[in-house]
Amino acid sequence: MKRPAGSRGEYAKTAQRRQDILRTAVEVFTERGYEASSFREIAARVGMSETGVAFHFGGKAALLAAVLEIRGEQDAARWGGGGVIAPDRLTELVAHNAGQPGMVQLFTKLAAEGTSKNSRAHPFFTDRYDKIRRGTADHVRASQRDGRTRADLDPDLVAQVLIAVMDGLQVQWLYDESLDMAAAMDLLLSTWLPPHTPGPVTA
Amino acid sequence: MKRPAGSRGEYAKTAQRRQDILRTAVEVFTERGYEASSFREIAARVGMSETGVAFHFGGKAALLAAVLEIRGEQDAARWGGGGVIAPDRLTELVAHNAGQPGMVQLFTKLAAEGTSKNSRAHPFFTDRYDKIRRGTADHVRASQRDGRTRADLDPDLVAQVLIAVMDGLQVQWLYDESLDMAAAMDLLLSTWLPPHTPGPVTA
Numbered sequence: 001m002k003r004p005a006g007s008r009g010e011y012a013k014t015a016q017r018r019q020d021i022l023r024t025a026v027e028v029f030t031e032r033g034y035e036a037s038s039f040r041e042i043a044a045r046v047g048m049s050e051t052g053v054a055f056h057f058g059g060k061a062a063l064l065a066a067v068l069e070i071r072g073e074q075d076a077a078r079w080g081g082g083g084v085i086a087p088d089r090l091t092e093l094v095a096h097n098a099g100q101p102g103m104v105q106l107f108t109k110l111a112a113e114g115t116s117k118n119s120r121a122h123p124f125f126t127d128r129y130d131k132i133r134r135g136t137a138d139h140v141r142a143s144q145r146d147g148r149t150r151a152d153l154d155p156d157l158v159a160q161v162l163i164a165v166m167d168g169l170q171v172q173w174l175y176d177e178s179l180d181m182a183a184a185m186d187l188l189l190s191t192w193l194p195p196h197t198p199g200p201v202t203a
Numbered sequence: 204m205k206r207p208a209g210s211r212g213e214y215a216k217t218a219q220r221r222q223d224i225l226r227t228a229v230e231v232f233t234e235r236g237y238e239a240s241s242f243r244e245i246a247a248r249v250g251m252s253e254t255g256v257a258f259h260f261g262g263k264a265a266l267l268a269a270v271l272e273i274r275g276e277q278d279a280a281r282w283g284g285g286g287v288i289a290p291d292r293l294t295e296l297v298a299h300n301a302g303q304p305g306m307v308q309l310f311t312k313l314a315a316e317g318t319s320k321n322s323r324a325h326p327f328f329t330d331r332y333d334k335i336r337r338g339t340a341d342h343v344r345a346s347q348r349d350g351r352t353r354a355d356l357d358p359d360l361v362a363q364v365l366i367a368v369m370d371g372l373q374v375q376w377l378y379d380e381s382l383d384m385a386a387a388m389d390l391l392l393s394t395w396l397p398p399h400t401p402g403p404v405t406a
Contacts, residue, residue: 033316035239105318112315113236115308115377126378133375153390160387164371171370172336172363174318175329184363187356191394 018056021046022070025063030106034064034113034121061120068110068124071103084135087143087162087189094181097170101177104170111167133159150194158192221259224249225273228266233309237267237316237324264323271313271327274306287338290346290365290392297384300373304380307373314370336362353397361395 024046028037039060043053057063075083078096085093097104114121136159143149149158165188169181227249231240242263246256260266278286281299288296300307317324339362346352352361368391372384 031319032238033236035235108318109315111374112312115311115374116234129375129378150394153394154386157383157387157390160372160375160382161368161391164368164375164387165364166371167374168367168369168371169363171314171318172332172367175332179363180360183357184360184367187360188364191353191356 014056017048021048021053021056022063022066025057026067026102026106029064029067030102030109033109034060035119039063064110064120067106068121071107081135082131084132084139086139087136087158088148090162090166090189091182091185094166094169094185098173098181101174105174108167108171108174129163132163136162147194149192153192162188217259220251224251224256224259225266225269228260229270229305229309232267232270233305233312236312237263238322242266267313267323270309271324274310284338285334287335287342289342290339290361291351293365293369293392294385294388297369297372297388301376301384304377308377311370311374311377332366335366339365350397352395356395365391 021042025037025042028042028045031037037060039053040050042060042063043050046053057066072083079085079089079093110121111125113119114125116122133156137155140149140153140155140158140162144151144153144155165185169179169184173179173181224245228240228245231245231248234240240263242256243253245263245266246253249256260269275286282288282292282296313324314328316322317328319325336359340358343352343356343358343361343365347354347356347358368388372382372387376382376384
């Protein structure tokens with residue numbers, strides 16, 4: 001039961017190796033999309049045999065699952081509330097995303113591929129859209145109660161539109177990085193402010 | 204120089220063959236995206252040899268070009284103005300698209316893949332977004348002059364948001380066809396109507 005000498009070094013090496021593999025998987029998935037990426041190419045780029053990579057991650061699907069899980073954890077850590085973002089922080093999110101075009105491109109491609117029911121990414125994105133749509137609608141309702149958003153708008157439709165604008169602006173921006181996503185998002189949010197009602201406000 | 208007997212029959216057969224190939228290419232591209240589609244699979248599904256398909260369309264890239272060209276022609280024929288759609292017809296466009304999920308999915312996938320600069324679809328979508336953004340902004344300006352849209356909104360940003368919402372709603376809808384894209388689009392457009400100003404209007 002003696003711990004082998006250098007096991008701490010081995011552990012660090014394994015962790016480093018896993019990180020290298022994941023970073024390379026993100027790189028290849030981002031370039032080619034998931035379907036057209038090959039486990040062989042990922043292994044070749046990271047400088048390992050396919051068997052070597054398979055020791056750490058069983059296959060391409062396991063790599064995708066790990067990438068999605070990490071992203072989910074990062075979102076939850078950054079934005080709280082399970083990664084669901086309040087509308088008044090969406091401009092902040094847009095600015096954050098503008099600093100990581102690779103991740104934006106990867107998610108744009110995976111979300112598109114995932115629309116096929118037999119895609120590996122399908123269950124993840126089905127769940128993700130469902131969750132953020134419901135969570136965003138809750139935020140909108142709270143914002144309407146507080147008088148920060150027009151009360152006459154259907155909160156579920158507002159949530160759909162907000163998420164659609166995020167996704168759609170990112171596609172346009174990936175084609176033309178001179179576009180100001182934050183300004184477009186601000187315009188949208190500003191039009192949903194309550195009108196300035198000059199009459200008395202009932203308590 | 205004698206015209207061979209049955210040349211009209213041959214011509215019709217060739218046209219039919221080309222249509223079968225294109226329909227199959229759309230089917231395979233829609234399932235797998237462009238990158239992960241193989242010329243071999245398209246040929247196998249249409250029941251021809253690869254050489255046979257290559258006689259009609261030189262390769263996978265030629266098939267993609269033909270699909271994009273046909274779609275461009277259909278859009279221009281349906282919507283006029285080079286396929287650029289006035290904002291007040293966007294709900295009609297959404298309803299039309301809801302009737303052809305395959306085409307919506309194909310374009311969602313191709314637009315995502317095309318964000319890579321080395322993608323075959325990149326030049327097409329770069330040009331497409333640029334054109335529809337400029338054309339839509341022109342429509343918005345006209346609509347502002349006519350008093351149908353709030354005059355205080357930046358028409359270029361409004362165009363970006365409109366196109367983003369179209370694209371983004373389609374992604375969500377491909378995951379959940381119970382979503383009412385037309386209602387979400389209507390909500391957006393309704394919030395951009397000019398406010399009812401009760402004061403006198405200056406001529």
